[in-house]
Amino acid sequence: xxxxxxxxxxxxxxxxxxxxxxxxxxxxxxxxxxxxxxxxxxxxxxxxxxxxxxxxxxxxxxxxxxxxxxxxxxxxxxxxxxxxxxxxxxxxxxxxxxxxxxxxxxxxxxxxxxxxxxxxxxxxxxxxxxxxxxxxxxxxxxxxxxxxxxxxxxxxxxxxxxxxxxxxxxxxxxxxxxxxxxxxxxxxxxxxxxxxxxxxxxxxxxxxxxxxxxxxxxxxxxxxxxxxxxxxxxxxxxxxxxxxxxxxxxxxxxxxxxxxxxxxxxxxxxxxxxxx
Amino acid sequence: xxxxxxxxxxxxxxxxxxxxxxxxxxxxxxxxxxxxxxxxxxxxxxxxxxxxxxxxxxxxxxxxxxxxxxxxxxxxxxxxxxxxxxxxxxxxxxxxxxxxxxxxxxxxxxxxxxxxxxxxxxxxxxxxxxxxxxxxxxxxxxxxxxxxxxxxxxxxxxxxxxxxxxxxxxxxxxxxxxxxxxxxxxxxxxxxxxxxxxxxxxxxxxxxxxxxxxxxxxxxxxxxxxxxxxxxxxxxxxxxxxxxxxxxxxxxxxxxxxxxxxxxxxxxxxxxxxxxxxxxxxxxxxxxxxxxxxxxxxxxxxxxxxxxxxxxxxxxxxxxxxxxxxxxxxxxxxxxxxxxxxxxxxxxxx
Numbered sequence: 307x308x309x310x311x312x313x314x315x316x317x318x319x320x321x322x323x324x325x326x327x328x329x330x331x332x333x334x335x336x337x338x339x340x341x342x343x344x345x346x347x348x349x350x351x352x353x354x355x356x357x358x359x360x361x362x363x364x365x366x367x368x369x370x371x372x373x374x375x376x377x378x379x380x381x382x383x384x385x386x387x388x389x390x391x392x393x394x395x396x397x398x399x400x401x402x403x404x405x406x407x408x409x410x411x412x413x414x415x416x417x418x419x420x421x422x423x424x425x426x427x428x429x430x431x432x433x434x435x436x437x438x439x440x441x442x443x444x445x446x447x448x449x450x451x452x453x454x455x456x457x458x459x460x461x462x463x464x465x466x467x468x469x470x471x472x473x474x475x476x477x478x479x480x481x482x483x484x485x486x487x488x489x490x491x492x493x494x495x496x497x498x499x500x501x502x503x504x505x506x507x508x509x510x511x512x513x514x515x516x517x518x519x520x521x522x523x524x525x526x527x528x529x530x531x532x533x534x535x536x537x538x539x540x541x542x543x544x545x546x547x548x549x550x551x552x553x554x555x556x557x558x559x560x561x562x563x564x565x566x567x568x569x570x571x572x573x574x575x576x577x578x579x580x581x582x
Numbered sequence: 583x584x585x586x587x588x589x590x591x592x593x594x595x596x597x598x599x600x601x602x603x604x605x606x607x608x609x610x611x612x613x614x615x616x617x618x619x620x621x622x623x624x625x626x627x628x629x630x631x632x633x634x635x636x637x638x639x640x641x642x643x644x645x646x647x648x649x650x651x652x653x654x655x656x657x658x659x660x661x662x663x664x665x666x667x668x669x670x671x672x673x674x675x676x677x678x679x680x681x682x683x684x685x686x687x688x689x690x691x692x693x694x695x696x697x698x699x700x701x702x703x704x705x706x707x708x709x710x711x712x713x714x715x716x717x718x719x720x721x722x723x724x725x726x727x728x729x730x731x732x733x734x735x736x737x738x739x740x741x742x743x744x745x746x747x748x749x750x751x752x753x754x755x756x757x758x759x760x761x762x763x764x765x766x767x768x769x770x771x772x773x774x775x776x777x778x779x780x781x782x783x784x785x786x787x788x789x790x791x792x793x794x795x796x797x798x799x800x801x802x803x804x805x806x807x808x809x810x811x812x813x814x815x816x817x818x819x820x821x822x823x824x825x826x827x828x829x830x831x832x833x834x835x836x837x838x839x840x841x842x843x844x845x846x847x848x849x850x851x852x853x854x855x856x857x858x859x860x861x862x863x864x865x866x867x868x869x870x871x872x873x874x875x876x877x878x879x880x881x882x883x884x885x886x887x888x889x890x891x892x893x894x895x896x897x898x899x900x901x902x903x904x905x906x907x908x909x910x911x912x913x914x915x916x917x918x919x920x921x922x923x924x925x926x927x928x929x930x931x932x
Contacts, residue, residue, distance in 0.1 A: 325740035335755045351766045397647035400640035410925045426886040426903035429896045430661035453654040553751040564746030
């Protein structure tokens with residue numbers, strides 16, 4: 307069906323406007339981070355960082371403990387997401403492929419677990435961790451972050467597991483694979499895109515978590531990057547250059563990870579689903 | 583790792599169960615609740631009698647997840663529930679004192695006008711945001727499907743960038759965009775002729791603060807809905823569209839008679855998630871203005887945090903947080919019930 311000229315122009319025009327709207331805040335963050343201060347604090351915005359500078363990044367990175375906190379963040383996030391993927395995959399497999407007593411109840415438990423008010427539970431968590439003498443340690447953080455992302459991970463993976471045709475597994479077993487081999491050689495590779503897509507959510511959540519680490523790990527060297535980012539804002543007051551540089555550094559790993567994983571995730575997801 | 587035996591005939595007839603309870607819909611064979619786009623793999627009946635060891639398998643597989651949940655969520659929750667019956671302030675916390683207060687905290691909260699006002703505000707706030715996110719997200723998703731390849735890639739990339747921005751970084755950036763003196767937004771509005779906006783203080787009033795928060799949340803949430811909706815539409819068989827067009831259906835009719843029924847499970851699951859995410863939005867609201875001005879933009883999570891952690895009435899905070907869960911459960915009850923019903927149906931089909 308031929309579309310009229312207007313019918314061809316408006317979708318593209320809308321798309322351009324939308325794309326600008328979605329990119330602009332991200333662009334403005336990097337733009338501000340690279341501009342010298344007199345170009346930031348000005349009545350007329352400077353749209354391109356023509357006099358680019360790294361001074362704000364230097365300020366941000368030279369804040370005390372930056373590298374330690376970055377290391378902590380990476381450790382806690384990777385461990386929490388890795389563990390939750392592993393645990394959730396087992397559970398998702400059971401819920402998607404097996405019938406057993408209590409299945410509905412368990413399913414409901416995880417759906418409701420997504421609603422947990424973590425921000426307010428910090429006090430009870432603080433008391434538990436304090437009584438276990440584990441304050442200022444990365445271990446409790448890892449465990450609780452893992453659980454923050456576990457319900458979503460499990461429920462999402464369950465959908466991905468259900469999408470893998472059972473016949474594939476069965477034919478692998480007819481061809482002489484054990485159940486375990488059928489899983490690792492046939493099912494698991496098909497689940498890889500799903501695991502990647504799901505892990506994104508976990509990475510973002512754990513990377514961003516703020517209230518819990520604020521309460522549990524008061525020792526400056528045991529914090530994570532969100533603490534650094536927030537301290538920064540109050541420390542420098544209206545120093546938007548340094549704040550934006552810090553925000554850029556904070557956002558960059560996730561942005562890169564996302565651009566890398568997301569294509570595989572959405573692509574794999576759809577192609578896998580259609581041919582089921 | 584043990585692998586399944588027998589889930590037999592479940593889902594042999596993908597069309598039957600899914601649409602589930604309420605208004606019956608024609609088809610949607612697409613998968614199950616927290617599903618991202620379409621999974622529907624018709625299963626052949628392959629029933630075997632489970633061996634005793636296989637009967638234990640699902641429990642063993644679920645054991646780590648359940649244990650972790652009990653330990654790291656159940657325990658703090660139980661502790662939180664206990665706290666909600668206590669008079670727990672800084673003194674009690676430091677000296678490890680336990681001062682039971684019965685249902686005093688709950689009576690105080692339920693009797694306060696403030697709580698009900700915040701609850702109402704939270705429900706409206708969640709509703710407005712979720713409707714905006716779903717409607718705009720679906721429109722952008724459909725737009726993606728209509729674009730040429732290059733343009734689609736460009737818009738997708740933009741969406742992914744926004745989606746990937748960590749909440750805290752994004753919140754900081756929005757504070758800067760909306761900054762009253764040097765913020766770029768006020769400058770643009772001024773240039774466009776709206777001169778009273780030149781140094782407008784966005785966090786000065788309740789409505790404008792909510793506006794900033796809503797723009798931030800919608801901006802962050804749209805990519806998830808749009809990209810997943812687009813991916814989901816690609817799983818709809820082309821013949822359905824062709825048939826609808828042949829019958830002379832317009833764009834709106836095609837959406838209501840093909841796209842929507844087919845993707846209904848997707849819409850339900852996404853709405854459910856968005857309700858939870860918006861309702862629980864914490865850093866966005868807190869960082870923009872800490873629930874201000876004059877506590878007028880506090881939603882339930884912020885209210886619980888301010889009362890509990892901020893004002894050091896930990897018992898009160900715990901009680902509010904439990905009431906918060908009740909409100910959220912009420913808001914999502916429809917979907918939870920629907921899911922349980924569908925599962926029941928599936929199991930009955932065995």
